[in-house]
Amino acid sequence: MISLEGKVGLVVGIANDHSIAYGCAKAFRAAGAALAITYLNDKARPFVAPLAEGLQSDLFVPCDVEVDGNLEAAFAAVEKRYGKLDFLLHSIAYAPKPDLGGRLVDSSAGGFARAMDISCHSFLRMARLAEPLMADGGSLLTVSYYGAEKVVEHYGVMGPVKAALECASLYLANELGPRGIRVNVLSPGPIATRAASGIPGFNDLLNDAEKRGPTHHLAGIGDVGAMAAFLASDLSRNMTGNIVFIDAGSHIVA
Structure with missing residues (x-):
C-alpha cells in the first residue's frame, strides 16, 4: 500500500483533466499527500482551479517559468x-509550433x-x-518520452530537449543524492494530452504504440500517476537516477 500521509508535494504542469500532471496529482492525493498546485496564468486558471479544488489542494498559485520571480514566489509560498x-x-514542456513541426536542422536558435x-532548465x-525545503530528503520527478x-x-x-532533460536528471541524482534527494524520470508512452495534440501525426503514434506494444493497449x-506515487513514497527510497517507462512495453519493440 503506497502511503504519502504527512508528505507535501508540489505539482507543476496541470493544464486540464487530461494532463499527465493531473493523473499524478490524483494518485498523490489518493495516497494521502497534501498538495500545492500551480497554474500557468490567468487564462489557464479557470481550467485548473476546479481540479485543484477537487484534489483539496492546500495551496494554488501561479507559476510561469518565463516570468521573472514567478517560480521563486511559488516556492516561497510552499x-x-x-x-x-x-x-x-x-511536468511542463514547450516548443514553438514552427520548430516542433519542422525539421530539427531547420529549428531556430530562439525556438x-x-x-x-x-x-x-526549469x-x-x-x-x-x-x-x-527537503532537509529530510525528498523526491524530484520529471516527465520525458521515448523520443529522447x-x-x-x-x-x-x-x-x-527531452534527451537533455533525462541527462540533466542523472546529474541531479548524483549531486543531490548525498542530501537524500532522489531524482527520477517518468517516461510514458504516447498519451492524448493537450500538449501532445500539437505534434504532427500524433494519432499515428498512438495507433502504432497500441499495435506494436506487447500488451496491445496504451x-x-x-x-503514470501510480508510478509517480510510488516514486514519491518511501517505498522507493533506494531508487534514483532512473528513467522509468510506463508505456505497456512499447519501448522494447523495434
Missing part, C-alpha cells in the same frame, strides 16, 4: 504554508533555446529551490 517539501512533479529553457531551477532515446517521426526539436494518466 515554504510559508508548509515549511517543507517532500516531493515535486515537473530551440526557449524549448530548452522551459522544458529542461527543472534544474526547481531542484535548486526545492533543495533547502530514439528518433520518433515529427517529434523534432523536443527529441534533443498506458493512461492513471498508470
